[in-house]
Amino acid sequence: MTSCIFCDIIAHRIAAEILYEDDGVISILDTNPIHYGHALVIPKAHYRDFLALPRTELAGIMHAAHIVAGALVSTYRLEGYNFFSNNGAIAGQSVFHFHLHITPRFPDDDIHFTLNLKKYEEGKMREAATAIRAHIQSSHQ
Numbered sequence: 001m002t003s004c005i006f007c008d009i010i011a012h013r014i015a016a017e018i019l020y021e022d023d024g025v026i027s028i029l030d031t032n033p034i035h036y037g038h039a040l041v042i043p044k045a046h047y048r049d050f051l052a053l054p055r056t057e058l059a060g061i062m063h064a065a066h067i068v069a070g071a072l073v074s075t076y077r078l079e080g081y082n083f084f085s086n087n088g089a090i091a092g093q094s095v096f097h098f099h100l101h102i103t104p105r106f107p108d109d110d111i112h113f114t115l116n117l118k119k120y121e122e123g124k125m126r127e128a129a130t131a132i133r134a135h136i137q138s139s140h141q
């Protein structure tokens with residue numbers, strides 16, 4: 001298997017600031033934080049990205065995320081935070097072991113997603129929804 005920094009951290013071969021750990025999930029501080037306290041929530045088993053996760057892993061990850069987000073809010077007296085995941089290189093994923101980011105936000109912190117919002121042309125929104133619903137139905141059988 002190719003080396004994976006998160007697998008090395010999970011195996012305690014590489015040091016990290018561990019915030020939370022249970023049988024299936026670990027949470028650590030990101031070493032390149034958007035803000036101090038920026039945390040990662042990582043399943044202990046190696047899955048490349050969100051869709052590679054078995055659905056049985058999801059509840060444990062969200063359980064840990066809820067604990068860590070609550071602790072960040074308490075620690076920094078936050079009014080808000082972001083939680084997000086980059087999936088695929090084109091989306092900015094750099095470590096190919098699924099992880100959730102949770103980062104504090106502060107008033108006037110000048111952090112923005114650059115949005116390029118679009119408008120659907122007539123009928124295109126229904127067309128998109130119909131195509132997506134067909135895939136949802138086929139994946140639920």
Ligand SMILES: [Zn+2]
Pocket residue numbers: 004005006007008045046047096097
């Ligand atoms: Zn890994």
